[in-house]
Amino acid sequence: MAKFEMDTDFIRKLAAILEETKLVEIELADGDRRIRVARPAVATAAPIAAMAPVAAPATAPAAGGLAAATSDVGKHPGAVKSPMVGTAYLSPEPGKPVFVNIGDKVTAGQTLLIIEAMKTFNPIKAPKAGTVSQVLIDNARPVEFGEVLMIVE
Numbered sequence: 001m002a003k004f005e006m007d008t009d010f011i012r013k014l015a016a017i018l019e020e021t022k023l024v025e026i027e028l029a030d031g032d033r034r035i036r037v038a039r040p041a042v043a044t045a046a047p048i049a050a051m052a053p054v055a056a057p058a059t060a061p062a063a064g065g066l067a068a069a070t071s072d073v074g075k076h077p078g079a080v081k082s083p084m085v086g087t088a089y090l091s092p093e094p095g096k097p098v099f100v101n102i103g104d105k106v107t108a109g110q111t112l113l114i115i116e117a118m119k120t121f122n123p124i125k126a127p128k129a130g131t132v133s134q135v136l137i138d139n140a141r142p143v144e145f146g147e148v149l150m151i152v153e
Helices: 008-021 046-050 065-071
Strands: 025-030 033-038 079-081 086-089 111-117 120-125 130-135 141-143 148-152
Touching (some): 008 025, 008 033, 111 148
Antiparallel strands (some): 025 033, 079 148, 086 111, 111 120
């Protein structure tokens, strides 16, 4: 078995990237070698405070409450899932109207929200035409990969 050499400067650079980007972890692999640098997840209030509040109808879950709404949403054919880890924003910038509200008709490819990841704003588009029936996230909230964000029926 070959000895695994530790490059502490490289690890420090990864840790600095974590701090700079506010990511929770970075994992890299090269063949059989793997390195994972992680820090405890700490919620920061600054980005949330910077965003204007969103009207309640845009984030209200469907009838039955949040628990009922989230129980089977992952299996819903109209589930719009997060393609990345980041912070979701329902409007293009603070003080602007949200991209979509519950009940809005959308076309395939229409922007539903944006996710900020590593200081890049990524538009999340409607996978199909339909009506927004549920918005399952709050504005300026961290989201995980695969998390259901909205339902388009």
